[in-house]
Amino acid sequence: MTTASLTVALAGNPNSGKSTIFNNITGSHQHVGNYPGVTVERREGFRRFDGNDLLVVDLPGTYSLTAHSLDEVVARNVIIDEKPDIIVNILDTSNLERNLYLAVQLLELERPLVLALNMTDVAEKMGLKVDEAAMSRKLGIPVVRTVGNRNRGTDDLLRTVAEAASAAKHKPFTLNYGPEIEARIAQITQALASLTAVKYPQRWLALKLLENDQDVNKAVQILPGWSELKAQVEAARTQLKALLGDDPEIAFAEIRYRFVGEVYREVAVAGSDWAQTTSDKIDSVLTHRLYGLPIFFGVMWLLFNIVFTVGHYPQDWLQSGVKALSDFLARSMADSALKELLVDGVIGGVGSVITFLPNILLLFLGIALLEDTGYMARAAFVMDRVMRAVGLHGKSFIPLLLGFGCNVPAIMGTRTLENPRDRMVTILVSPLMSCSARLPVYTLLTAAFFPDYLAGSVLFSVYIFGVMLAVVMALLFRKTLFPGASEAFVMEMPPYHLPTLRSIVTQMWERSVLYLKKAGTLILAASILVWFLTNYPADVPYSKDYDQAKAQIEETFASQAADQVPLPLGIEAAEENTALLAELDQQRKDALVQLDKDQASEKLANSYAGQFGHLIEPTIRPLGFDWKIGVGLVSAVAAKEVLVSTLGTIYSVGEAKENPSSLAGALTDDPTFSPLVAYALMIFTLIYSPCLAALAVIRRETNSWKWTAFSFTYSTALAWLIAFAVYQTGTYLGF
């Protein structure tokens, strides 16, 4: 950890609002969502408050200090091993009783602790009132009320943290487990006292050893004198099991829950009726066993229709802006290679990607609304039956849903899965979810080849195809590569709430910055490289002498205009004569433009990119793709949007300079493309190799090059097979 005067760890149950409070304290913009498992790793931020330099560490949610999943291990390691100066336990007040279990475990750890009763507004709406002063007295620690999403109570919390940290001595908390257990705890504590280099509190360590906590066992195995201690612990566990009639860890948990229940009854006044809340009423419809799934698909269909239809207008404005800039540069710069690089390479490539910013923002607006309202957790719930059928459970669907935004957090989000087999399967199928980077590709092709009334449904079909393919591949992987029993799914349903404008606007802003940053770095670099590869070598052999052909056209026009027009036709009227001349001039211009196009196209075909494209073309011809698409697909392994920028550059370079058209227009004019090819290309882009960032994360999360290579290979082969099936079937059916 970085040096600071005070290290503050934010701990708590999943979805208790830790990241929201972290953002409030540090001014960061960490991703937050109204469902468990958004944070899967520690994050740090600084804040200077009342003369204290605070290093604030946001931790993944955990229900207890006995970690099951990898994100819980991260939280536990920070709390236990890194020993922050003070722990702030964020509690979801609307679920106070359950949240207090972790608080009791933290108290037993004998670390300075502050409780933040978060979401008190939600609790009060449910009729639950909590006496924080009584709670503070009962537990012997400071308790502060906060409402994270309204940024209320943050300063009080920080003030309390500073005071608690400066307090010379903390009142120790001891939970009485009853005479039989206490006797064994005392016995083990005494034995531990003789061991040196024990870095944990002795009573806590004794409890954990009696609970047979595997991580603690591993940590103390290296201590001298462990073998004698181990014998004592095993003897004590056997005695307790006989006395209590159950495993000690179960008995300990029951005692803690009993204590939690006592505290809760003393400090909380629940509303008289525990009848159906509004959330329950909404859930009875949205998670209905029959309507739940169709509603989920309906919501997604609506989202993609909005993304396309509403996004179309600002996209057109941006496109006009990009074209105006391109025209301005073309007019104001002298003809040169640098001008071509700027106009065709930079504006043709980056400009074509930037125009999709409104669609991306609308997609993230939709995702943010679904996340913040709490619907995402319901989506996981309704997908549970489908996921269970393929050997996974609904919890696996949460990372997959994250994949609609970006596959990288989706792959990292698999850390919430406790079973390594489930995690591997989910990692392998996560890239099949259409991330936002693929949206520009889909939007471009949909707008170019499908009528407006169908466009939203076409987009939706590609997204849903990805989900269905992920489910089928998960089934296949579960049956072949990772067989084993599936586990029960327990997931908390957070209450619905209205998202705050601040949270939505922040997410939109963050996404815009990230997208533009990517356009200005990786996509810019790729566009420049593609321009060089499509423009060099400078001298390429042509099939005919274009200069001579152009001169021939000029000559023919001059001769027609001077000799043939007035005399043989015998036209006397000047205006008719002018009209005929204009017609001939238009023919001349068309012929010259066609020659320019042919020359540019031939130059492009003989460029380095063209040579490479033609080399790989035979492998993609059966899918209806030509070499240009091939070059685009190879370059888009870096990032999927690069397919659009590469096509933008290739079509800018390959078209006549006199009459530039939009990328969508250029694609429509290209005889290679048809609605069928466009759909096959969307399917291929959806399935084939994860982007570089996703491959890197797969490598890290699996700790294996083998699985990274497998992910690349299987997805590319699968993309080829499915795009082949789509194209050949479509051709056979006459599309």
Next chain:
Amino acid sequence: METIVLIGIGAAALGYFAHTVWRGLSCKEVCNCASSGSCSKAAGGCHCPGTNLLK
């Protein structure tokens, strides 16, 4: 002069692209602050654990 400018731009683009690919393949880009919502820059750096977590 124009040739030098073009070479400079091309070399910079190639260098950046190669650097990005190399960082990706060598897993230096573990945090992926630029493209993920799961991990972000705070305190002047990208903070993620460096351990391989799959058991």
